[in-house]
Each structure stands twice: as structure tokens, then as C-alpha cells.
Amino acid sequence: MRQAHGVGAVRAGDAAAGAGLPGDPLMLRAAHGLARTCALLLDGTYGSRVVLLVGSGGNGGDALHAGAALALRGARVDALLLTDRPHAGGLAALRAAGGRAGSDAAVLDDADLVIDGIVGIGGRGGLREDAARLVAHAEATAATLVAVDVPSGVDAGTGEVPGAAVHADVTVTFGALKPGLLVDPGAGCAGVVELVDLGPAFDAALGAPEVEALEAADVAALLPAPTAESDKYRRGVVGVAAGSDAYTGAAVLAVGGALRAGAGMVRYSGPDLPTALVRRRWPEAVVGEGRVQAHVVGPGLGTDDAGLVRLRRVLGDGLPAVVDADGLTLLAGEPPLGGPLVLTPHAGEAARLLGADRADVEARRLEHAQRAARAYDAVVLLKGSTTVVAAPDGRVRVNATGTPWLATAGSGDVLSGVVGALLGGGLDPFDAASAGAWLHGAAGRLASGDEDGTGLAGGPVVAEDLLDALPRVRRDLA
């Protein structure tokens, strides 16, 4: 499990580990970790050219001390000072090591590596104009860009990017991951994230994480595995109420998602046309209502009265349910209904649920997912470039699998089926939603050939491809 801690927790960790002691031992520890990563990236420091972008706070101090360490190993180090009050100890160390400080941006032109020490966890608002200009200059060169602690311009606590920001190749972060490194749009600015250990006193002061991200081993441990005693009922029966005469594909894909994610059985109920198509594609699905352990309701349901009647009927029995797509539109005006719910909105649907603006939801994903979870007393899985899963009790997970290739028609229908299968298999709604997002993202990567999830590699996927990839993802986990 990867865990991120908020700015308050990190400040507490710093204090417990001796921040501000004479000689700045904690900062030196951080700076040495930073310098080590930079030396590896440079593939030999001797004769290499390093430029530091230095702001007024501790973040600039880290950059200056790391610059000093690199200068002692033979690098030519120039600091560009964005402040007239740079960290005094750091500047003295850089000068003593033979580094220089100035303000001529031309040094960027032949830099091999640029270190962004403009702001860290103390940053507020986007980059200011002078800093933004220097960053744009640095990004236009061939130099590797390393952010100190967080890319400057990214809000460390939330991942918001209110203005211009650094787009780093690597971020070296200290003591703990920050939520802004896991949640988009900030996460998209961080590049590869390296964590420098600040020791047990720091760790002990952190408390509970604000944001978690499941890893493969966590998902493997959560997933219900069939045993010799299992039968289809114990593995979980999922009821799928999806699709209409206008939207038939949603029914086929949601049923497929549930089956391929390991449901013991799927019961499909819907109008004649989608029913006929479900029967043809999935002869193993049972048509009609009956006993189930969880529901999937909403994809392709339609938003007319018939859809509302189906939604109410399904949610009326108080069983756990995944509500997606048209189900969310219908739910937006409804009093809280039924049992434990997982809502799976994209940003537009979340905006409708909250009466908010779509662009605001995209910009502040963490806040809006948490608000929706509280407002609907449900687990909310906010889809997007990083999927955020929020529980009404305040817990948050983000999903680190996935690929931009997943933004394709029908992909969400498959996801709702996958989460439904996990709910039916007995996972609680928070685990079902976060493990479901993980499996769905991993299936997307596998199907597209986009191994690192950047979208730069791989190619298009269609929703059917996800269905084929799901059992392979499950096998690889085992």
C-alpha cells in the first residue's frame, strides 16, 4: 500500500525529527537523498552542468545543499535565485563547495539537470510570473528536471494546480508521499516519484495517512478466491439492471464485467432487446429477477420514468449496489435510497450530483469526491485521469493503474460490472470500489500495451478488450 500524508502531518514529522536544529541535520539528510538521485540521473557528476531554481523557503535550502553536494563531486553548479532572502546555510554551503549564485537565466541553456527548489509544502497559489518564465525556459531545454519534494505550483495537500507549475521528470520527496503527488492534476506534474527516508522519529509522528493507493499485493489479498467449498452462490450473485432499447451495449458490457471479474452468477433484468443481446453474448447469465448479493444499476438505463422505476425497485431491497451513469442522473434528485452504495461518476456526473461546476470537479478532485461521499452517504468512485475513491467516513484511495486509452465508450459499463462482482463477493464498498478500479485500470494497460500508464506507449482499446484482459490480470495477481 502506498500512503500519502498531508502537509500538517509532514510538519509534525519534521518537528519530531528535529527540523530547525542548529546545522539543519534534517535538511542535510533530505538534501543528500536528493543529491544521490541527481547523481544517478546524471550518470556521473564530474563535469556535468546543474542549475538550481531557488525560492525563499526550506525547499530552496534543500536545493542549495544538494547543489553543494554535487559541486563537491565535480559538477558545475549555478543557482538562479528567485528571492533576495535565500536559505542562508544552503547558500553558504553551495559557495563553499565552489558553486555560484546569480540571476542570468542563460545558464539554463546548456544545463544537463535542473533542480526545482522554488517552493515545497509551503507553496501557495500557482507559480509567480518570474518563476513561471524560468520554468518554461528550463522545460524547453534538454535538461532533466528534478522537483524537490513537490513540483512547484502543485498544492502538496490536494493535487490542485491553480496556475503555472513545474512538469518534472522526477520528484524527490521527503519523509512521506504527499496527496498532491498521487492526485491529478498534480500527479501528472510529478513524473517518477522517489521517496527519501527521514527516519523513525519522523515516521512515528505522521499518524494515519490521508490518501492510500492499493498495490498489486493489496489487491491480491482483498480479492475473494474460490475454495473447494465454493459454489456459484457463495462466490456471489450479482443482479445487473442496465441497458434499454436505446442503449443495449451497456447491458452486455456490465454483465461481462461482472462475469469476467469472477462473479459466481449474474442475473440480468431489462427490456426485451438488451435481454436478447445479453442472452446471445453471455449464455451463462440468468435472465430475470431473483436472489442476489449485490446489484449493478444504471448503465444505459435511460433517465425517463421507466428508468426511475427500475432504479427504485433495485435499490429498495437494501442490498449493496453500484450506481452508475443514468442511475446517477436519476439519483441526483432522490432522497437517499437503499443499502450501502458505490457511486461511480465521471466529473460531469459528479458535478450534477453536487450541483457543482464540472471544471471545478476536475480541478479539485479530492475535495469533490469527499463532498459527494458525505452528501450521499456512499462510497464515491470519481473516474478520471486519476480515479479517486472516497468513503463517507473520510478515507480516500486513489488508483494508480489505468491508462488514458481507457477513456473510451463502454469502459465505465465494464467497471460497474467489475465493482458489482466484488461487492457480491463480499468486499465492503470501499474495498470493492478501490480494488475494482485497480483491476479495471490494469486490464486497460494490459489490453492497450501501455505498460507504464502514460498513454505514450500502447494503442487504442475498446471495452470488449477489457473483458478479455480481466481474467489475465486476475491470473497474474495470483
Ligand SMILES: NC(=O)C1=CN([C@@H]2O[C@H](COP(=O)(O)OP(=O)(O)OC[C@H]3O[C@@H](n4cnc5c(N)ncnc54)[C@H](O)[C@@H]3O)[C@@H](O)[C@H]2O)[C@@H](O)CC1
Ligand atoms: N523543516 C525542515 O527541516 C525540512 C524542510 N524541508 C523542505 O522545506 C520545505 C518546506 O519549507 P518552507 O516551510 O520554508 O516552505 P517552502 O520552501 O515550500 O516555501 C515557502 C516560501 O515560499 C514562499 N511562497 C509561497 N508560495 C509561493 C509561490 N507561489 N511563489 C513563490 N513563493 C512562494 C513563501 O512566502 C515562503 O517564504 C519542504 O517542502 C522541504 O522541501 C526538507 O528539507 C525536510 C526538512
Ligand SMILES: [K+]
Ligand atoms: K519544488
